[in-house]
Every structure is written in C-alpha cells, then in structure tokens.
Amino acid sequence: MSTILGLYNYWIVVLLMMTGFYIVIAHGNLIKKVIGLNIFQTSVIIMYISMGKVRDGAPPILTEGVTLFSNPLPHVLMLTAIVVGVATTALALSLVVRINEAYGSIEEEDIHTQEKSS
Amino acid sequence: MISANLPALQVIIPLLAAPLAFLLRKPRLVWPFALLATILTVLTSIGLLQQVLDEGVISYAMGGWSPPWGIEYRVDAANAYVALIVSAMGAIVMFYAGTSIRHELPEHKQTLFHVAYLLCLAGLLGITVTGDAFNVFVFLEVSSLSTYIMVSLGANRRALTATFQYLIMGTLGATFILIGVGLMYVMTGTLNMVDLAQRLPEVADSRTIYSAFAFVTVGVCLKLALFPLHGWLPNAYAYAPSVATAFVASTATKVAIYVLLRFVLTIFGVTFSFNTMPLGYILMVLAVIAILIPSTVAIYQSNVKRLFAYSSVGQVGYIILGISFGTVLGVSAGLLHIFNHALTKGALFLALGCLYYRTGSVHLDAFRGLGKTMPWTMAAIVVGGLGLVGVPLTAGFISKWYLVMAALEQGYWPLAAVALAGSLLAAIYLWKLVELAYFQQPDSDAAQIREAPLSLLVPTLLVTASTIYFGINTDLTVGVATVAAETLIGGVR
Amino acid sequence: MVNLIDIVLMGLLLITAFAVVRMRDLFAIVMLFSIYSLVSASFFVNLDAVDVALTEAAVGAGISTVLMLGTLAMTRRYEERRPRHAPLLPLFIVAVTGAALIYGTLDMPHFADPQAPIHQHVAPRYIEQSGTEIGIPNIVASILASYRGFDTLGETAVVFTAGLGVLTLLGRFGRREELSDGRSMYHDMILRVIGKALVPLMLLFALYVQFHGELGPGGGFQAGVVAAAAFILYSIVFGWDRAQKIISPFVLNIMMASGVTLYALVGVGGMLLGGEFLNYNVLGSYPAGGQHLGIFLVELGVGITVAAVMLSIYFDFAARVAVRKMEAR
Numbered sequence: 001m002s003t004i005l006g007l008y009n010y011w012i013v014v015l016l017m018m019t020g021f022y023i024v025i026a027h028g029n030l031i032k033k034v035i036g037l038n039i040f041q042t043s044v045i046i047m048y049i050s051m052g053k054v055r056d057g058a059p060p061i062l063t064e065g066v067t068l069f070s071n072p073l074p075h076v077l078m079l080t081a082i083v084v085g086v087a088t089t090a091l092a093l094s095l096v097v098r099i100n101e102a103y104g105s106i107e108e109e110d111i112h113t114q115e116k117s118s
Numbered sequence: 119m120i121s122a123n124l125p126a127l128q129v130i131i132p133l134l135a136a137p138l139a140f141l142l143r144k145p146r147l148v149w150p151f152a153l154l155a156t157i158l159t160v161l162t163s164i165g166l167l168q169q170v171l172d173e174g175v176i177s178y179a180m181g182g183w184s185p186p187w188g189i190e191y192r193v194d195a196a197n198a199y200v201a202l203i204v205s206a207m208g209a210i211v212m213f214y215a216g217t218s219i220r221h222e223l224p225e226h227k228q229t230l231f232h233v234a235y236l237l238c239l240a241g242l243l244g245i246t247v248t249g250d251a252f253n254v255f256v257f258l259e260v261s262s263l264s265t266y267i268m269v270s271l272g273a274n275r276r277a278l279t280a281t282f283q284y285l286i287m288g289t290l291g292a293t294f295i296l297i298g299v300g301l302m303y304v305m306t307g308t309l310n311m312v313d314l315a316q317r318l319p320e321v322a323d324s325r326t327i328y329s330a331f332a333f334v335t336v337g338v339c340l341k342l343a344l345f346p347l348h349g350w351l352p353n354a355y356a357y358a359p360s361v362a363t364a365f366v367a368s369t370a371t372k373v374a375i376y377v378l379l380r381f382v383l384t385i386f387g388v389t390f391s392f393n394t395m396p397l398g399y400i401l402m403v404l405a406v407i408a409i410l411i412p413s414t415v416a417i418y419q420s421n422v423k424r425l426f427a428y429s430s431v432g433q434v435g436y437i438i439l440g441i442s443f444g445t446v447l448g449v450s451a452g453l454l455h456i457f458n459h460a461l462t463k464g465a466l467f468l469a470l471g472c473l474y475y476r477t478g479s480v481h482l483d484a485f486r487g488l489g490k491t492m493p494w495t496m497a498a499i500v501v502g503g504l505g506l507v508g509v510p511l512t513a514g515f516i517s518k519w520y521l522v523m524a525a526l527e528q529g530y531w532p533l534a535a536v537a538l539a540g541s542l543l544a545a546i547y548l549w550k551l552v553e554l555a556y557f558q559q560p561d562s563d564a565a566q567i568r569e570a571p572l573s574l575l576v577p578t579l580l581v582t583a584s585t586i587y588f589g590i591n592t593d594l595t596v597g598v599a600t601v602a603a604e605t606l607i608g609g610v611r
Numbered sequence: 612m613v614n615l616i617d618i619v620l621m622g623l624l625l626i627t628a629f630a631v632v633r634m635r636d637l638f639a640i641v642m643l644f645s646i647y648s649l650v651s652a653s654f655f656v657n658l659d660a661v662d663v664a665l666t667e668a669a670v671g672a673g674i675s676t677v678l679m680l681g682t683l684a685m686t687r688r689y690e691e692r693r694p695r696h697a698p699l700l701p702l703f704i705v706a707v708t709g710a711a712l713i714y715g716t717l718d719m720p721h722f723a724d725p726q727a728p729i730h731q732h733v734a735p736r737y738i739e740q741s742g743t744e745i746g747i748p749n750i751v752a753s754i755l756a757s758y759r760g761f762d763t764l765g766e767t768a769v770v771f772t773a774g775l776g777v778l779t780l781l782g783r784f785g786r787r788e789e790l791s792d793g794r795s796m797y798h799d800m801i802l803r804v805i806g807k808a809l810v811p812l813m814l815l816f817a818l819y820v821q822f823h824g825e826l827g828p829g830g831g832f833q834a835g836v837v838a839a840a841a842f843i844l845y846s847i848v849f850g851w852d853r854a855q856k857i858i859s860p861f862v863l864n865i866m867m868a869s870g871v872t873l874y875a876l877v878g879v880g881g882m883l884l885g886g887e888f889l890n891y892n893v894l895g896s897y898p899a900g901g902q903h904l905g906i907f908l909v910e911l912g913v914g915i916t917v918a919a920v921m922l923s924i925y926f927d928f929a930a931r932v933a934v935r936k937m938e939a940r
Contacts, residue, residue: 006721011713012621017297018709019628024286026701029690031637031682035644037289038675039628042651044296045667046624049660051304054730055723059659060738061827062748068725070659071734072750074303076759077252078663079751080766081296083832084259086670087773088289090924091266093682094780095282097931100686102275107691111279119882126878126888133768134875137868140775180761182881182890186733189761230779237772244765256765260772267776301715307732317732329715 009050016043028108030099034092041085048074048081124169125178125191128162128201128247129257131155132208132240136233145228149216152232156209159239163205166247167198167598175605177249185249186310192249196602199453200376201246203460207368207581208239211464214577215361218471222359223271231271235365237264242373251299251385252309254377255292258341262288265370268362269354280353287340287350294337301330302385314385322390331395334381342374344401344438345408348431355427356480360471363423368464371434372456379441379449383606392444401442406536408435413543417550423480425547426466429506432540433459439533440521448524449603450596455517457595458505461585462514466502468578469495472570485551487560491567494575496555498582503548505585508541512589516596620654635690641679648672661828662751665820669836674921677843681928685935746899747825747906755830756906760889764874767913771871774920782927783860796848806848813841821914831910835917843925851929863923870916877908 020043023036052074060072096106103111120127135155139148170176170193178191193201212235219228241261245254266288270281303309305326306317321327340347351371355363382391392398409432416428433455440452470480472495477484488496505514518537525533560567569575588595627647631640648671655664720727741753755763778784796802821834846854878889885893891905892898 006724007716007719009617009621009722010716010719012625014709014712014716016624016628017712018705019625019632021290021708022701022705023632024290025704026698027690029637030282031679031686032631032640032690033286035631035640035679037286038644038671039631039647041289041293042648042667042671044293044300045663046651046654047297048300049655049658049663050722051300051719051727051729052660053658053723054725057659057725059661059828060750061661062742062750069738069750071730072737072754073729073734075660075663075751076754076762077309078660079666079755079832080252080256080762082663082666082670083766084256084769086675087259087263087769087776088285089675090678090773091263091776091780092282092285093678094777094927095266095270095278095285096682097685097928098270098780099275099278099282101935102278106686115276115279119885123882123888126882130875130878130888133764134872134879136768137771137871137875140868141865141872179887180889181757181759182887182892183758187736188758226784227779230775230784233775234772234779237768237775240768250762253762253765256762256769260765260768263769263772263776267772267779270776270780297712301719304719304727304729307727307729307734309733321728324718326715326718329711332711333715 010047013043013047013050016046030096030106030108031093034089034096037092038085038089041081041088045078045081045085048078121165121169123178124162124166125176125193125247126180128159128166128205129240129244131158131162132236132243136236136240139236140229140233143229145220145225145232148229148232149219152236153209153212153216155236156205156212156239159205159243160202160209163198163202166193167202169193170195170198171598171601186308186313189253190249190310190312191247192311193247194602194605195598196379196453196606197246197376199598199602200373200456201243203372203457204239204242204246204369207365207460207464210577210581211361211365211368211468214364214468214471214574217571217573218361218475219359221475222273222361227271231268231359231361234264234267235361237261238268238365242369245373246376249311250309251302251311251314255296255299258292258295258377261370261373262292265362265366268366269358271362272357272359274357276353277357280350280357284350284354287347291337291340291347294333294340298330298332298334298337301326301333305330311380311385315387318386318390322386322394328395331386331391335378335397338374338378338381342371342378342438343431343434345404345412345431345435348408348412348434351431352424352427355430356421356424360467360474364464364467364471367427367430367467368460371430372460375434375437375441375452375456379452379606383449388444388607398442398444401438402533405435405439405442406533408432409439409536409540410543413540413547417543417547420482421480422482422485422551423467423470426463426470429544429547430459430463432543433463433506436517436521436537436540439537440524443524443528443530444607445524445527446600446603446607447520447527449606450599451517451520451524453599453602454520454595457599458513458517458585458588461581461588462502462505462512465498465505465578465581465585468574468581469498469502472498472574472578475570475574476567482550482554483561485554486558487555489556491560492569494579495570498578499555500548500552501582501585503544503551505589507544507548510589511586513585513595515589516592520596616657617654620650620657623650624654635692636688637683637690638688641676641683644679645672645676648675662749662830662833665828665833666836669833669840673840674836677925678928681925681932684932744899745902745906747903749825749827749829752825752830752906752910756909757891757902760909763909763913764878764889767871767874767916770917770920771867774867774923777924777927778864781931782923783930784864797850802848806844810841810845813837813844817841817918821910824910825906831913832917835914836921838914838918839921839925842922846925846929851926851933855926858922860923860926863919863926866915866919867923870912870914870919873912873915874909877905877912881905
C-alpha cells in the first residue's frame with residue numbers, strides 16, 4: 001500500500017507518456033503526431049520534476065530561514081529539455097507546412113500513396 | 119594554453135564558427151570560412167589523439183568546476199579515435215561541398231546549409247568528447263536538428279517526408295535516452311559517466327536499472343539504425359543533398375555506435391551488460407538479420423543512393439555483431455569497421471555526388487557505360503564496392519578479418535559464415551553496377567558526359583585511396599582500435 | 612493539501628491527453644495541448660519547480676501553441692476519418708513500453724522522499740555552497756549558468772539551430788521582395804487599445820525577468836520568450852509588415868547569431884585569462900565577482916538569441932501565410 005502511495009505519481013506520468021507515444025505512432029495526421037510527440041516529451045519533464053520534489057521542501061531559491069529545498073538539478077535539466085522540445089516542434093511544424101504544399105495533404109496514407117505512384 | 123584546452127577547442131571551434139558563418143551571409147565568404155573551421159577542427163583532433171596516446175586519459179573540467187558538480191570532458195583512446203574520424207570526414211566533405219552545394223542548392227540556401235553543417239559537426243564532436251550523460255543528450259539534439267535541416271534541403275519533395283520521418287523517430291530515440299538517463303539518475307544521483315560507473319554496481323540489481331538499460335539501449339539503437347529500428351535511414355540518405363549524405367553516412371551512425379559502447383561498456387560495465395542482461399544475444403540476433411536482409415533489399419533498389427543506404431544498414435550490422443561478443447577482439451573489430459566503413463561509404467557517396475553533378479540522376483540507368491564516360495568516378499565506386507565486399511587490400515577486408523577472428527575465438531562458426539554471406543550479397547549489388555558501367559554502352563545523350571570536375575574528384579579519390587592505404591598499412595587503425603577496446607572493456611579505474 | 616492539488620492536476624492532465632487521442636478537430640486539439648501545457652506549469656509550481664513552470668508556460672502554452680495555430684492556418688482543420696482497423700501493433704508497442712517503465716519505477720525511491728540518492732549526492736553542494744561560491748540566491752540559475760553552463764551553451768545552440776531550420780524551410784533569407792499582408796486586427800478597437808497597453812508592459816516584464824532571474828525565478832530563456840511574445844502580440848494586432856519595419860528579419864538574424872557568439876566568447880575569455888572554458892572565476896578580481904559578470908553576460912546572450920529566434924520563427928510562419936495568399940490571388 002505504501003508502495004502505491006509512494007509511486008502512483010510516477011505511474012500516472014507513465015500513463016501520460018504512453019498516451020503521447022501512442023498518438024505519435026498510431027495516428028496518420030502529421031499535426032497530431034507532432035502534438036503527441038510534445039505530450040510525450042512534456043510527460044518526461046513531469047517525471048524528472050517529480051523526482052526532484054522533497055517533502056516539505058521549498059523552491060530552490062536561497063531565502064532567509066529556509067533550510068530544506070527541493071532538488072534544483074532536475075529543474076536545470078528540464079529547462080534544457082523544454083527548450084529542445086520547442087525547437088523540435090518548430091522544425092516539425094515547418095516540415096508539415098512544406099509537406100502540405102508539396103503533397104496537398106497531411107495524412108500519412110495519402111502521402112504514401114502519392115509517393116508510390118510517382 | 120592551446121594544448122591544455124584541446125578537448126574544449128575540439129567542440130568550440132565548429133560551434134563558434136557556425137553563428138559567425140551565419141553573420142557572413144554571402145556563400146562566397148561562408149564556404150572558405152567554414153572550410154577553415156573544419157581544417158582547424160581536424161588539427162585539433164590529431165593533437166588530441168596524440169595527447170591521449172602519450173599521456174593517457176584526459177580529464178577537462180568545463181567552467182572550472184570539477185566533476186560530478188560540473189560537466190567533464192573525458193577523452194580516452196576510444197573517443198579521440200572517433201573524433202578524428204568525424205572531423206577528418208568533416209573537412210574532406212566540406213572541401214567537396216564548395217562545388218557540390220553551389221550546384222545542387224539555390225544561392226540563398228547555400229549559406230544556411232554550411233551553417234547547419236558546422237552545427238552538425240559541433241554536435242557530433244560534442245557527443246564524442248563529453249563525459250557527462252546529460253550533455254550527450256544536449257549535443258545529440260544539436261547534431262540531430264542540424265541533420266534534419268541538411269536532409270530537408272534535398273531537391274526532391276520526398277526529402278521533406280524523409281526528414282519528417284527521421285525527425286519523429288530520432289526524437290523518440292532521444293527521448294528514450296533521456297528517460298533512461300533519468301532512471302539512472304534517480305538511483306545514483308549523478309550524471310557524470312565515471313561517477314555513474316562507480317555508483318551503479320551498488321544499485322545494479324534493481325528493476326529501475328534494468329529498465330534504464332533497456333531504454334538507453336533502445337534509444338541509441340534507433341539512432342544507429344539497427345534493424346528493426348532503421349526505417350528512417352534509406353529515405354533520409356537517398357533524398358538528402360549529396361554532401362549531406364556523404365557526411366552523415368560516414369559519421370552520424372558511427373557516433374551513435376560510440377555512444378552505445380560508452381554506455382554499455384564504460385557506464386554499465388561488461389559484466390552487467392552481457393551477463394546480467396542478455397544484451398549480447400539480442401544484439402547478435404539483430405545484427406545477423408541486419409547483415410542479411412537489408413543487403414538483400416539493396417540488390418533490388420533502382421535508386422543507387424538508396425541501394426547504398428540499405429548497404430549501410432547491413433554494415434552497421436557487422437559492427438554490432440563484433441560488439442555483441444563483448445570481447446576485446448570483438449569490440450576492436452567493431453571499432454575498426456567504424457573507421458573503415460566511414461571511409462568506404464564516404465568515398466562511395468562522394469562518388470555518387472560526382473555522378474549526380476554531371477547527370478542529375480542517381481538511377482541505375484545513369485550507370486550505363488559509365489566506365490567510359492566517367493572512368494575515375496566509376497573506378498572510385500568499384501574500389502568502394504570492393505571495400506564493402508571485403509576484398510583483400512581494402513580497409514573493409516581488415517575489419518571483416520578481425521570480425522571473423524573474433525567470431526571464431528568464441529567458437530561461433532555459423533556467424534563467421536554469416537559475415538561471408540554478407541560479403542557475397544554485397545558482391546551481387548556491386549556486380550550490377552559494374553556490369554552496367556563497363557559492359558554496356560552509354561545512351562546517346564549520356565555519351566556527352568565528361569568526368570567530374572577536379573574539386574569534386576580530388577576529395578573523392580583521396581578518400582578512396584585511403585581505403586586502400588588503410589587496407590595495407592594497418593598499424594594506426596588496428597593499434598588504436600585495440601587500445602580503445604581494451605580501455606572500454608577494462609572499465610573505469 | 613499538496614497531495615489533493617497534485618491529484619486534481621494529474622487528473623486534468625490525463626483527461627486532456629485522452630481527449631487529444633479521441634478528437635478529430637485539430638483546432639480543438641491544439642487548444643487542449645495549450646491547456647495541457649498550462650496545467651503542467653501549475654503542476655510544476657506545486658512541485659517547487661518555479662523556473663521550469665515559468666518556462667513551460669511561456670514556451671508550451673505560448674510559443675508552441677502559436678506555431679501550431681499557424682500551421683493549422685496553412686493546412687486543414689480536421690483529421691480525416693479513416694476506416695477503423697484496430698491499431699494492434701501500436702497498442703502492443705505502447706503496452707510493452709509502458710510495462711517496462713512501470714517495472715522500472717518499482718525500485719525507485721518513493722515520491723518526495725528526502726532520503727533519496729539524488730538528494731544525498733551532488734545536489735547538496737549546490738544548495739550549501741552556491742551562496743558563497745557564486746553569490747546569487749537562485750540556485751537553479753547558478754547551476755544553469757555556471758556549474759553546468761556548458762549544457763546551457765549547447766541549449767542556446769539548439770535554439771539557434773531551430774531558428775536556422777525554420778528560416779531554411781519557410782523563410783526568405785537573402786530575398787528581399789516586398790510582401791504585405793492586408794490581414795491585421797487593426798480595425799478592432801478593443802484589440803488595438805489593449806494591444807497598445809500590453810506591449811510595453813510585456814517588454815518591461817521581459818527585462819525584469821531577464822535581470823531579476825538571479826534573485827528569483829527567471830533568466831535568459833523566459834525573458835527571451837516573453838520579449839518575443841510582446842512583438843508577436845504587436846504583430847498580430849497591427850500586422851506583421853508593420854512589425855517588420857520595427858525589427859526587420861535582417862536585424863533578427865544578426866541577433867540570433869550574436870547571442871550564441873557572446874556566450875561562446877565569454878567562455879573563450881575564460882580560457883584566454885588562464886582558466887578553463889567557461890570558467891568565470893578568472894573574469895573578475897575576486898571569484899564571486901567574476902561569477903556575477905559571467906552569469907550576467909551569458910544570460911544576456913541567451914536572452915538575445917531566444918528572443919530573436921522565437922520572433923524570427925513567427926515571422927517565417929507569417930511570411931509563408933502571406934506568400935500563399937499572394938499565390939492564391
């Protein structure tokens with residue numbers, strides 16, 4: 001029981017990750033894939049931040065009278081991860097726009113059909 | 119001062135060169151500047167390798183903060199060797215790019231390509247030289263994003279879908295690595311590779327670490343295009359500009375393999391990876407399939423770039439097969455093939471670029487009578503092809519030889535047979551090209567084609583010649599590969 | 612109490628994620644994604660990750676959403692209905708991956724356990740020493756800009772690469788034709804008035820976040836994104852051709868590259884003064900002074916590049932919409 005209480009946070013995060021992952025691999029619409037990828041990445045960020053939390057800790061900013069802080073290292077790592085995520089999203093969306101111009105569609109199946117016949 | 123800071127300079131030179139090149143704007147200025155940057159990078163790699171061979175492992179604390187609180191750059195024989203391959207190919211292909219990119223891309227895109235190229239080079243070197251697990255992720259993304267930019271510049275609209283697929287799969291792989299590193303971090307509290315190697319054995323028997331191992335390995339295998347995670351590679355190589363394919367094919371997967379070795383051997387350790395986890399067997403099975411099936415698919419390709427792309431998937435199989443043995447001989451065979459395949463595939467794609475420059479096509483039909491119209495280019499392709507087959511006197515033979523020896527050392531006779539079967543398959547697709555080029559007449563309009571210009575031909579022949587040189591003089595490559603393998607397997611002291 | 616908020620927020624996240632799977636209206640899905648991002652940001656505040664929350668809100672609910680809407684404007688709104696064959700293979704892969712992850716969590720330290728390994732090793736030094744070694748209250752900023760400053764240089768390079776990529780794919784680098792987009796919200800009085808009032812406040816806030824980032828949550832990234840958002844707001848309300856007269860793509864290109872260069876040059880400066888790359892101690896007459904200077908310059912570099920890249924990406928998307936409209940005429 002204490003295991004469940006201690007870990008359910010992580011399990012829900014795993015569920016979120018898998019939802020995002022599922023959207024990426026199961027859906028054919030390119031924009032939906034990009035959004036799924038984003039959900040997947042954001043969930044990984046939630047996982048790292050959950051790891052850093054300390055019970056009764058404070059945000060890691062040195063303040064008078066505060067001695068117990070949450071761990072600042074996962075925060076730093078995830079700042080980087082967020083930025084990497086938006087960079088990837090920006091590139092992916094630009095590609096979607098160009099693909100739409102070139103193929104007239106953003107559905108994977110349509111594009112496949114066009115590529116096979118050309 | 120320079121020699122003390124070589125590890126940092128290795129990455130800083132291309133990384134700083136990229137935005138500076140961007141500020142220069144005009145392609146006429148950008149290309150020479152980029153070329154200069156790549157040459158300085160090679161010189162740094164040579165210096166770095168020399169330093170490592172003389173003095174042993176180099177540890178450099180970024181920002182002056184000692185590890186594990188700061189990021190450490192840690193250079194040993196293994197990564198100095200890989201860094202040299204990456205920067206050498208970076209410089210040679212950049213020289214070639216001057217003419218090739220002017221021909222293949224509209225003027226306003228040329229500068230952007232060269233900047234992306236420099237960023238990719240910086241990213242790949244950053245992955246290679248670092249000693250911090252999270253730093254690997256950051257520079258992996260730098261190199262991946264810049265590769266997507268380069269590939270997307272291909273002329274055919276399929277370059278766009280190829281890039282998109284590459285982006286999706288590549289990001290999934292990188293995120294898996296991030297998850298794996300996170301799981302390792304939560305159990306040990308550190309990100310530094312040496313520190314991880316020392317702290318992991320205490321917690322190695324936990325399900326979290328098993329899971330971490332799985333995620334990191336799967337993520338990296340996606341990046342190195344191990345069957346069945348290779349789906350992004352054929353199209354990405356086929357539709358990218360010639361220069362992009364030549365550079366990426368000779369470097370990106372090799373660096374990914376290095377990352378695999380670093381995690382599996384240095385951080386997790388040989389005992390954990392091969393005894394506790396069934397990594398050896400899984401890699402062996404996948405490698406065998408990779409050697410046989412993609413090579414067969416290659417035979418049926420009519421787009422020659424795609425043919426050699428599938429061939430690359432097969433060659434990665436050879437490298438992984440060597441690694442799957444988990445022995446010094448096996449890992450050295452793998453490292454040797456990293457070097458030799460980088461040269462061989464580099465030469466082949468450079469030669470294909472010459473062909474594309476003159477004919478505008480990389481279809482099989484363009485090969486008709488090529489032996490007559492473009493003798494030097496075709497000769498380069500033949501020599502490269504022989505290297506893929508593993509004919510004696512080529513570099514490819516040396517690595518195949520060591521691979522077979524490593525297999526026999528373990529008593530795996532059937533695997534030696536698989537390696538030879540792969541050679542046979544390669545010989546078949548090589549023969550297809552040879553037959554068309556030398557035994558058929560060129561089409562009427564194709565008969566007008568001249569040989570490729572010197573600015574393209576010289577780098578191509580240089581790399582091709584080196585595949586023969588390193589097939590004969592093996593002291594450097596075998597020597598360093600063996601030292602590197604011993605360092606990796608020996609673990610961290 | 613913290614746990615209750617925790618559960619509610621996670622519930623919202625789950626509902627949003629599942630809704631994205633089921634829906635076909637892409638516009639609604641983008642809005643749901645924006646909500647997902649904002650709820651995550653709230654969740655981060657609840658978990659004491661204030662810098663991360665600020666960044667996630669600005670980047671996820673802000674920039675990413677704008678870009679997705681821009682893409683939607685140029686493609687189509689609805690996902691197409693396909694014949695429903697059961698997606699067995701994806702479900703299988705997801706199930707296996709999920710199982711492996713849950714298996715992996717079983718031996719993890721429990722949530723919020725103060726005795727977990729990550730709180731015993733490496734992190735304590737940052738908490739205990741950063742006040743003296745570096746001298747700024749925001750420990751995250753100390754780690755980001757100094758202890759692990761090299762990662763941040765890589766991250767700035769990633770931002771630059773993204774700007775480069777969108778410029779390559781959608782932008783008009785080196786081409787100077789005049790494009791005008793008649794579309795703007797200028798005729799709407801409410802938007803015009805509020806827009807005029809908000810833009811200077813946002814820029815002021817961006818500057819505040821940039822320079823106050825050492826003392827509280829904030830720093831180069833957040834500041835850059837907010838500054839870009841100010842210009843994007845102006846651009847949406849008054850038209851992007853007017854916005855480009857204020858900051859032209861040419862200037863943005865220079866800014867994009869300058870930020871990264873500044874960061875790298877600070878590092879080179881450290882080397883020239885006898886230290887390692889990115890060693891700030893040698894930059895000042897006493898170590899903490901050098902740290903202050905180094906962090907200030909480096910965060911400035913980050914802010915410049917991030918602001919320029921985000922705005923540049925927006926302009927590239929907007930330009931593409933205009934080009935399509937021109938060709939359609």
